[in-house]
């Protein structure tokens with residue numbers, strides 16, 4: 001894994017395969033970004049239906065980019081043709097890098113990487129898109145934790161220029177260097193964080209979203225006024241409730257619980273409103289309702 005050719009470079013045609021685990025919000029965005037940069041991509045999920053749904057979301061993200069004149073129609077087709085779908089991890093064996101984007105759950109990620117260590121080629125890098133779980137804890141039971149690294153993309157992936165790189169305590173320096181080169185080959189700017197819960201960005205974001213939920217819960221202001229206050233008062237492009245709906249309330253809650261477990265600091269105590277909404281399956285855009293309603297897409 002040593003080919004940091006920039007996006008659009010003709011050498012992109014020799015890029016090796018990226019295997020993306022989980023075809024949800026982030027996995028589909030990561031697959032889209034890698035395909036645009038010239039990588040062949042396999043997008044994997046637990047069922048054909050979910051993998052295909054992820055691929056359809058890639059098409060929609062490309063359509064959005066075409067409508068904003070950020071992508072030509074021909075490039076859209078070429079990038080889409082680079083992505084295929086899979087069920088199960090077997091086809092990870094042909095990938096140079098595996099990017100895991102399954103739900104934010106430590107046991108699930110540990111199990112996945114245990115299986116990926118067998119399924120992937122021995123030299124392949126294993127990367128997790130976790131937004132809060134310590135990489136060292138995810139890789140605790142691996143035979144070779146040196147090949148596991150954190151590679152944290154942002155949502156929506158095609159539009160967000162940042163990637164957070166998180167070396168675990170056992171990650172080898174050559175793996176860190178190759179992963180940085182990979183991230184830069186996607187046209188992203190890389191910041192590095194120590195391996196502590198929530199890294200830099202999620203730690204900041206979690207408090208911001210949670211505080212908004214507490215204010216709504218306490219009746220300090222309405223949903224719309226809180227969103228307007230963050231947008232107009234701080235120049236945030238989205239209000240906290242709009243952002244929570246985009247992220248997914250289940251993911252936002254899982255992150256707060258990871259921060260609480262990791263720091264035992266009351267500032268990470270999740271607002272009960274978030275927990276109730278997750279129990280009610282009001283997870284945001286992905287379930288059609290969160291703090292706002294979202295009409296069903298055809």
Ligand SMILES: NC(=O)c1ccc[n+]([C@@H]2O[C@H](COP(=O)([O-])OP(=O)(O)OC[C@H]3O[C@@H](n4cnc5c(N)ncnc54)[C@H](O)[C@@H]3O)[C@@H](O)[C@H]2O)c1
Pocket residue numbers: 021022023024025026027044045046050100101102103104105112129130131132152153154155246247248251286
């Ligand atoms: N949503 C965000 O804004 C955001 C941003 C950055 C990072 N992340 C992180 O990315 C990861 C994924 O989050 P998401 O928002 O895409 O979640 P999501 O719920 O949209 O998607 C997760 C996908 O993983 C699939 N999955 C579940 N178990 C699996 C398994 N064993 N093997 C393969 N696939 C499996 C699910 O079917 C689902 O399609 C999480 O670790 C999250 O913390 C999320």
